[in-house]
Amino acid sequence: MNVGLKPIYNHSTEILILGSAPSQKSIEFQQYYGNPSNQFWKIIFMTLDLDMPSTYQERIDILLSNHIGLWDVYQSFERIGSLDTNFITVELNDFSEILEVAPIKRIIANGSRAYQETQRINAFKRKQIPIISALSTSGANNGKSQERIKVWHNAING
Numbered sequence: 001m002n003v004g005l006k007p008i009y010n011h012s013t014e015i016l017i018l019g020s021a022p023s024q025k026s027i028e029f030q031q032y033y034g035n036p037s038n039q040f041w042k043i044i045f046m047t048l049d050l051d052m053p054s055t056y057q058e059r060i061d062i063l064l065s066n067h068i069g070l071w072d073v074y075q076s077f078e079r080i081g082s083l084d085t086n087f088i089t090v091e092l093n094d095f096s097e098i099l100e101v102a103p104i105k106r107i108i109a110n111g112s113r114a115y116q117e118t119q120r121i122n123a124f125k126r127k128q129i130p131i132i133s134a135l136s137t138s139g140a141n142n143g144k145s146q147e148r149i150k151v152w153h154n155a156i157n158g
Contacts, residue, residue: 005032018114041059045059
């Protein structure tokens with residue numbers, strides 16, 4: 001059983017980006033979107049109209065300063081490889097603490113699996129938080145790069 005990464009947020013986080021679960025590379029590096037073929041960081045910094053910093057910590061600091069947090073829907077999971085179609089067992093994260101601490105105004109689901117799972121989370125329904133489905137930033141989706149950038153730009157910038 002794999003365990004996901006800790007959430008990244010603070011008291012001013014208004015946008016929460018949720019993936020399904022970290023890839024094997026992300027787990028290995030203990031970094032969100034650590035697989036070089038994943039376009040997450042490139043897309044985020046393009047939508048923010050900022051140069052992408054070279055270090056992971058600088059990227060996180062800029063996200064937080066832009067009121068953006070990161071997490072995944074799954075706390076623990078079994079999966080063959082890193083594709084979202086290969087989950088065997090999953091356990092959802094408990095979102096109650098983050099929703100108490102941060103003034104989340106919208107959720108962006110990174111990919112269809114994350115979007116499907118966010119629909120099951122009662123805490124989001126109770127707070128009536130809008131959930132936006134964004135095309136996955138995974139390398140498996142790189143053929144849709146122009147469409148993906150537009151979707152993410154609209155999701156981030158409202």
